[in-house]
Amino acid sequence: MAGITTHVLDTDRGHPAAGVRIDFSVLENGQWRLVKRVVTNADGRTDGPILPADKAAVGQYQLEFHVEPYFQARSGTNEADIFIDNPVVRFAIFDAKQHYHVPMLCTPSSFTTYRGS
């Protein structure tokens, strides 16, 4: 299956990050155009793909993860420790036939992303 999917994990607590808003955008004529806003489910994933296979096209894409409200709502988090509040991942679909799974691992002070599978 082609397209884009993501998975948000709270590696501070060792569980999926549920209820994180993600803004998905595409680069068009040098500007980021918001395509949709989605929210992670209890498994830290989105109910449908971020970008379905039939919409996959070569180009530059962006995922903005609004993790600050998630960390604020979590019990036991000191707001002063939130170093990374709205991380953004920009990546290319360079071959529209391939699938792009882009996980995001976060804590209040660290961030990791990679091409997953």
Add this chain to the structure above:
Amino acid sequence: MDPLLPHSPLTRRRLIGTGLGTVAASSAASVSAEALAQGSPAPSEAPAKPSTLTTAPVSQTGLSPRLTLHAIDNFHGTPGAGMVCDLAMHDGATYRPIKTITTAPTGRTTEPLLVDEAFKPGRYELVMHVQEYFAKFGVALPSPNFLSLVPIRFRIRDGSQRYHLPVLFTPWGYSYYRGS
């Protein structure tokens, strides 16, 4: 399917078209032992191969409030030397450019990214030119690469603290955190 197969590898000829041909053609010796020992500024011509790791970690304990960077190339297992980075600060509406720097052979910068009057609480973005970095070293990448201009966003909340920003990167992923 191998994602690299449908794409022509980066060749010297292609690099010449981007003005990097002479860089790719220069020898690894362009980062001299002297430069490594002195931690001197990044050479104007970046190395054709990442430099050998010859230095021990640096402790910044006790230094004044500041923002410092350490770029680490987890693909080659070396410091991320010669990485071009654009630093910007959010002004409430957009990220306003502050400066562009290039990392030294140590993967750090010769001066702090921000220190003294320039070091202020706020939301920051450091855009790292990752595709250009790996292309310079002749790493075969898809075109466009999965990662090209990588935005590192973070927030300085307390101007009385010191902030160290390590960034670990490969052509396929990256990690950053508040270091020390």
